[in-house]
Amino acid sequence: MPEGDAVWRTARRLHEALAGRVLLAADLRWPNLSTARLAGVGVDEVVPRGKHLLARFDNGWTLHSHLRMDGSWVVEPTATPPRRVAPRRSGGRPESRGGGFVRAVLVGPEWTAIGVDLGMLDLVRTDREHTLVGHLGPDLLDPGFDAGLAVTNLAAAEGTVGAALLDQSNLAGIGTIWASETLFAERVPPWTPVRDVPSERLARIVERARMLLTGSIQHPVPTSTGVRQPGRTTYVHGRSGRPCRRCGATVRVASIGAATRERPMFYCPGCQGGLGPTDDGRPIGPLGALRR
Ligand SMILES: [Zn+2]
Numbered sequence: 001m002p003e004g005d006a007v008w009r010t011a012r013r014l015h016e017a018l019a020g021r022v023l024l025a026a027d028l029r030w031p032n033l034s035t036a037r038l039a040g041v042g043v044d045e046v047v048p049r050g051k052h053l054l055a056r057f058d059n060g061w062t063l064h065s066h067l068r069m070d071g072s073w074v075v076e077p078t079a080t081p082p083r084r085v086a087p088r089r090s091g092g093r094p095e096s097r098g099g100g101f102v103r104a105v106l107v108g109p110e111w112t113a114i115g116v117d118l119g120m121l122d123l124v125r126t127d128r129e130h131t132l133v134g135h136l137g138p139d140l141l142d143p144g145f146d147a148g149l150a151v152t153n154l155a156a157a158e159g160t161v162g163a164a165l166l167d168q169s170n171l172a173g174i175g176t177i178w179a180s181e182t183l184f185a186e187r188v189p190p191w192t193p194v195r196d197v198p199s200e201r202l203a204r205i206v207e208r209a210r211m212l213l214t215g216s217i218q219h220p221v222p223t224s225t226g227v228r229q230p231g232r233t234t235y236v237h238g239r240s241g242r243p244c245r246r247c248g249a250t251v252r253v254a255s256i257g258a259a260t261r262e263r264p265m266f267y268c269p270g271c272q273g274g275l276g277p278t279d280d281g282r283p284i285g286p287l288g289a290l291r292r
Contacts, residue, residue, distance in 0.1 A: 068119020
């Protein structure tokens with residue numbers, strides 16, 4: 001799932017392609033939105049909010065999208081004449097692209113943005129954006145990020161510190177990569193009840209997560225190790241079954257979070273306090289125990 005830094009880069013790409021331009025055509029292939037008329041509307045800006053994207057228009061409306069697991073926005077030069085949109089109303093198959101389905105097309109004069117496999121798509125009045133993103137905690141990539149509030153939210157959370165970091169209502173932007181990398185960097189056992197983590201330590205965790213995300217927004221290959229070669233970008237994420245770069249113990253992965261919202265958490269038992277309670281300790285491959 002794209003994390004805050006990837007969504008930030010997507011927002012910047014969309015902003016550069018569409019902001020300050022008037023849409024020549026648009027098509028939202030989504031229940032209840034297919035009749036929306038955005039042609040002729042100006043794009044004021046495209047901004048990220050946690051893992052959410054907000055495209056704000058000059059008519060007082062905002063197009064909200066979320067990439068969920070596999071979504072993406074592709075930007076390509078606008079065809080001449082501009083690509084026809086809404087070609088499948090007469091019962092044709094949904095347009096696919098790269099194995100995914102096109103759910104939104106925004107045609108600007110120079111660039112066309114194509115939303116593929118989007119997880120959420122909403123059109124709301126800009127002054128009602130809070131109904132979609134108001135539940136989010138402080139955004140790690142917001143220049144005005146409120147670290148104190150993020151720590152307060154985490155300290156008041158239930159469950160494990162790993163699950164609390166992934167809960168976007170505590171602080172926004174962290175997914176499984178940065179949760180795993182942050183807790184490894186700070187040598188925190190992911191399954192520690194968050195109420196048992198002193199607030200000074202929570203503050204260091206928050207600062208580390210912010211550092212990792214902000215360090216990754218300018219480059220398409222995120223890294224926590226400082227190295228961008230494939231296979232060397234992380235300490236623990238995606239490295240289960242391989243030796244820890246710090247202590248040599250075998251990196252592992254196990255589930256974290258409430259039963260219905262389990263997520264994979266990569267960690268090093270050597271650096272982070274032994275086997276997690278959801279880890280059966282069996283030999284493990286790079287895909288982890290979760291998919292065997
Ligand atoms: Zn280690």
